[in-house]
Amino acid sequence: MSKRRPIHWVRDAVLAAVGAAALVLILSRGPTQAPEGPSITAVSWGGSYGRAYRDGIQVPFAEETGINVGMEDYNGGLAQIRAQVDVGSVYWDVVDLEMADAMRGCDEGLLEPIDIDRLPPAPDGTPAREDFYPEMQGECGAGMLFYSTVYAYNADLFPDEKPTTMADFFDLEKFPGRRGMRRVPQVNLEFALIGDGVPLEEVYATLDTTEGLDRAFDKLDSIKDEVIWWEAGAQPPQMLADGEVGMSTAYNGRIFNAQVLEDQPFVIVWDGQLLDYGQLGIVAGTPRLEDALRFVSFATSAQSLAEIASRISYGPARRSGEPLVTTHLATGVEMAPHLPTSPQNLARALRNDLAWWVDNQDELNERFSAWLTRRAR
Template identity: 40%
Template sequence: MTVVSARSRCRAGISKLAALLALAAAATSSMAADLTVVGFGGALQEAFRSAYFEPFRKQGGIALVEDSYPGGYARQKAMVETGNVTWDLVQMDENEMASACEQGLLEPIDRKQFAKAQDINPAAFAKCGVGAFVWSKVLAYDGRKFGDNGPRTWAEFWDTRRWPGKRGLRKQPRMTLEIALLADGVPAADVYKVLATKAGQDRAFAKLDQLRPSIVWWESGAQPLEWLESGTLAATAAYSGRIASANQQGKQFRFSWDGQLYSMDYWTIVKGSPHRQQAHALLDSMFDAQRQVAFAQAIPYGVTNTRAAAAMPEALRPLLPTSPQNLRNALLLDTAFWVDHEEELLQRFTRWVSQR
């Protein structure tokens, strides 16, 4: 009797375990069936959600889940190499997209596959990506501290006597070395010619040496504005769209377009994505002019749809990095330069930072 009862309990336990495993497998299968879209998080992802993801969910009825990451392509590389691709549509900056494309980690993009492609600026299409938006890094400062009389140029950013306080810069050589050369008087048109030389690189690091005691390094786009608000920073390099969004919520950040650094971020599809068809459908919906206007209203960045750019509300135009008046003295990020030089300059930059 005891033996029978023990066997019965054992069989019951095995049945329960099998049921749980079946439920887990079903859940995993259900998750795998969802289109996964990955962005950089924060205010930017909130803008994606309101302008693109939610309308797509409601209109198409396609299951869509979101994820976020800080950039790079290590995760995509691991997924492709193991054959376990769980991300589908991923936001990437241009130089990382180019490197990942060269390594075969991304699906090629064919503009003929998109019904609304005719409205998109042809320059937005790359071999392995399509432009999501044009972003900008600008000089920002605390309006409570300096009013309307804060630093307006990168040269003034270096002047901690006239405008005392800590300075925020992103902890990476890309865009930081360019800012240093702009601050040292190199015209925007000549920055990459200078930076391509050993003497130019030495010049950039020498300029950073001057500011070293005042630098606070940030690593995510939300940090510099949080630190401006808290008083940790008096001035910082920051993303223009995040600043404009924060000011819409009552913050008092001032910023200058003089010497802005701008580039395009891209949507990419991970090689071997099981949901390429759904990813294409989402991209095509993102090409819609009204949705791109809604995106720029949520976070003021440049858009890729030419009709959307023409239909942009007048009040919003001065906040866009692509507005003609904001492109004076602007520096377009040179992706080819960084694909060729990032490894060596990153090593030098890392050593320099560690010497503090």
Template identity: 50%
Template sequence: MKRLIILTTALCGLGFAAHAQDKEVNVVSWGGAYEKSQVEAYNTPFTKEKGIKVNMVAADDPATPLKAQVEAGNVTGDVFDVAMADAIRMCDEGALVEFDPATLPPGADGTPAVDDFVAGSLTDCAVGNIVWGTVIGFDTTKFADGAPATVADFFDTAKFPGKRGLPKSPKRTLYLALIADGVPAAEVYDTLGTPEGVDRAFQKLDTIKKDVVWWEAGAQPMQLLADGEVSMTTVYNGRLFDAIVGEGKPFDTIWDGQYLEINAFVVPKQAPHPEAALEYVNFATGTQPLADQAKWISYGPARKSSAPLVGLYNDGKTEMAPFMPTSDEHMKTAVVDDPEFWADHSAELAERFNNWLAAN
């Protein structure tokens, strides 16, 4: 621990300048298109500027090898891209390096990092990189008399007929019912933390239960929509973007009441290249790299100052700003994932949800 404190202090004094001895860094991420976006936006310019090689390691969920490596006392990864809930849990367990926000670069407009990162994306041991949302997608061909635009419309099967796709998960379902019932996004957790609020959510879900098709894997909702099994469904915003822009599907997005979740970089205390790891996190979570990532994938940058710099998709014609979950307009009614709330209430709400599903 003493070594880490000294290391962090030294790097603070250097402003994370390129004085580290390490000439490589091992980054464990999620593979696929997401990894490609990181290679293009973070890794290539990082190596060019710092002379440090980035070795990417793909994992279905980087928190899994992180936990295994820490427990085995054989850590081979330097930087892990994990869900914020996992970052908070492992920080509490004492497995991760703590970051001093003052050592992170300010935003492009000079805003200190602590004020530049979106709410919930900067914690003791984690620096946010992307924000993604669970949104509502709908088939535009199903609503000739007017398109749905709100969460309330999703629950109105009389005005907007058709089946609805929902995740078989209390976390991404109960909040939606409360918003449809008139609870402001900012009051969702306070409401859901009371017995009356829980009852209210399930009563609202009762109104569409017979019309719901439940999904469990991320690819399912888009397939349900494409096959015409549902006219509307909640879906991960990145998958909906791919269908609309990449495949030309006649779908559209309802951003009202989106559920935001954050991915973040963490560094284990036993990282083999700690100096390079901290340099990488510092560089990759800067304003410009986070903005550049949007050229390759439709996830929002975790920094507010990155938003004005988001440009075109890599097709050279699609403006990415309208597809960013972190745009000012889309954030107005967003509900941000609260790991601490779910740590306290997950078990009881999951039991209630499963019992509700099983009931006629």
């Protein structure tokens, strides 16, 4: 049975404020700002991933179709999409979503249905429905990439013994120093239990109990005073480079690009990585639906997915995309060892239980926010 609760009144107030801000922004976007010819707005995560997205998809799509693509960045979530739909003025068209948000957005009517049979087949003619990995298929989204949240450390700050396990991330005595973590309950709760010795296959069953949740928050409490919270994916590599933190949770591709493009002394610890899935969704009510669908079809072709994966180390959502990913375009580095879906990296991976988060997100957002305001025990 779903544990989803009615939306809390505080969230209503926040969303009302967001909606008002969105309406002001909508009204401020005058027609003089619109490019000539057809155009859509695609929203993604910015930083090194945003650059890969732009170079691998946005620019080639515009050149092939003549449809201009404006890019905007965000930090995830559904609040801005919800606000646009609620006020009836949709100016985002295609949004790069975490899978759990794609599922919730579909349930709430915030996203347009996407028929997988309208997406392009594999290069050998295999239908899209057979080519996309099953976990990448959803009613309102088209699969993009496998990515993972890992933790990484700055090797210069650990000249002797090196962290190798999730338990090490939580061991301030053995590995002192600040930690970076994303300011959300997702991943942090899973990592806390893994770091506390819960077997991977028991993590979500443990979180599904009152005692298990308490255990996860207690583990987070043990390092809370040393945590610097991040919100945007570009922050952890910068925090590590500046020495602001010694270790940080991060998206694996952001760390990879810092390693190979900036020669940063970062090391990824794959133990306990949380493997996740990204989808493209179309905002419900967009007046540019057909152009948005053309963009999604282009972006989720095997070649387009490989174009991104050859620029940042995220695995394609389609089987046919994998053999197209060989080396990093800018440096020639072999990509296979750096993909979260490579066998050696999957050995100690936890797959995100999206249905669990859809059912528990609201409750845990509230609890996590309250926990942040309390002093560690």
